[in-house]
Amino acid sequence: AVTEAPTSTTARAADSTPTAASEARATSTTGSGGTGSADALGVLRRSATEMKDIKSYHIVLESEAAGQTTTAEGDVEVPDKTRLTLKTPQGETEVLIIGDKAYTRLPGSDQYIETDSGMMGGGPGQTNPAGFAEVAQDAQIVGDEQVDGVDTTHVKFTFDLAAAAAASSEASGEPTPEGLDQLAQADAWIEKDTGFMRKLSYQADIQGTTSNTTMTLSKFNETVTPPIEKPSNIMENPFGTPATPYPEYYTPKPYSKSFVMHLDPWYAQSHPDEDFAETFAVWLTPEAQWK
Numbered sequence: 001a002v003t004e005a006p007t008s009t010t011a012r013a014a015d016s017t018p019t020a021a022s023e024a025r026a027t028s029t030t031g032s033g034g035t036g037s038a039d040a041l042g043v044l045r046r047s048a049t050e051m052k053d054i055k056s057y058h059i060v061l062e063s064e065a066a067g068q069t070t071t072a073e074g075d076v077e078v079p080d081k082t083r084l085t086l087k088t089p090q091g092e093t094e095v096l097i098i099g100d101k102a103y104t105r106l107p108g109s110d111q112y113i114e115t116d117s118g119m120m121g122g123g124p125g126q127t128n129p130a131g132f133a134e135v136a137q138d139a140q141i142v143g144d145e146q147v148d149g150v151d152t153t154h155v156k157f158t159f160d161l162a163a164a165a166a167a168s169s170e171a172s173g174e175p176t177p178e179g180l181d182q183l184a185q186a187d188a189w190i191e192k193d194t195g196f197m198r199k200l201s202y203q204a205d206i207q208g209t210t211s212n213t214t215m216t217l218s219k220f221n222e223t224v225t226p227p228i229e230k231p232s233n234i235m236e237n238p239f240g241t242p243a244t245p246y247p248e249y250y251t252p253k254p255y256s257k258s259f260v261m262h263l264d265p266w267y268a269q270s271h272p273d274e275d276f277a278e279t280f281a282v283w284l285t286p287e288a289q290w291k
Contacts, residue, residue, distance in 0.1 A: 040139030050195035051130035058219035065211035081228040111235035129200045135163040147198040152189040
C-alpha cells in the first residue's frame with residue numbers, strides 16, 4: 001500500500017476541555033464579551049507583552065497521559081534554546097533543543113542522538129508559554145491566588161487551536177495542520193507586579209489520548225548555568241539521517257519488525273525522524289497500545 005507521508009509528527013490535532021477543578025473555582029466575575037471578559041483578556045495581553053522581553057527562565061513541567069506521568073525540569077534561553085531533564089519510570093533523559101535541532105541523551109548513555117527539534121514538541125508556548133495568551137479569544141478572572149509565594153491573578157481562557165497551530169508552525173517552520181477549527185481552554189496564573197506568567201495548565205485530547213499538562217515558571221532573566229550549548233558527544237543516529245527529505249508518498253511494510261507500530265499508517269517507516277519520534281513515544285509510555 002502506498003501511503004501519503006505525514007508532514008510532522010508533532011503537528012497533530014488537540015482538543016481541550018476544562019478540568020473539573022477549574023470549573024469549580026470559576027466565579028461570576030466574567031462573561032463572554034462582558035466587562036469581566038475584557039478585564040481578563042487585558043491581563044493576558046499584558047502578560048504576552050511583558051513576556052516578550054524575557055531572556056531566560058526556569059521551567060517545571062508535569063504531563064499525564066495514558067495513565068503515566070512524566071515530569072521535566074530545566075531552563076529556557078529565549079528564543080531557541082532549551083535544556084530539560086525528563087523523569088520517567090525508565091530513568092532520566094536529557095533533551096537539548098537548539099534552534100531547529102534536538103539532542104537526546106537516553107538513560108545509561110553518555111552520548112546524544114541528533115534529530116529535528118520539531119520531533120520533540122511544539123505549540124504556541126514551546127519557547128514562551130505566554131504565546132497561548134496571544135491567541136486567547138475569551139477569558140474570565142477566577143480570583144487572586146499565590147504561586148510559589150508570588151501574588152498572581154488566576155485567569156481561565158479559551159483559545160483558537162487553529163491560531164495556536166499557526167503560531168507554532170511559524171516558529172518551528174513546520175506545516176500547519178488542518179482540522180483544528182475549534183476552541184480549547186486553559187488556566188494561567190499571571191504575576192500581579194510584573195505581568196509574567198507564573199503557571200499555565202491545560203488539558204488536551206491528542207489522537208484519542210487525553211493529556212493534562214502544567215508548566216510552572218520561575219527565575220526570570222537569571223543567568224543559565226551551565227550555558228545551553230550543542231553537545232560534542234553526538235552518536236551516529238541509529239534511526240537514519242535526519243536530513244533525508246520527507247517523501248510525498250511512501251510504501252510501508254506492514255509486517256516489518258524493524259519499526260514500532262504506534263500510530264497509523266506506519267508513520268515510523270516514513271522518515272528517520274518519524275522513526276525516532278514513534279520509538280521515543282513508545283519508550284515514554286510503554287503501556288500504550290503499540291506493536
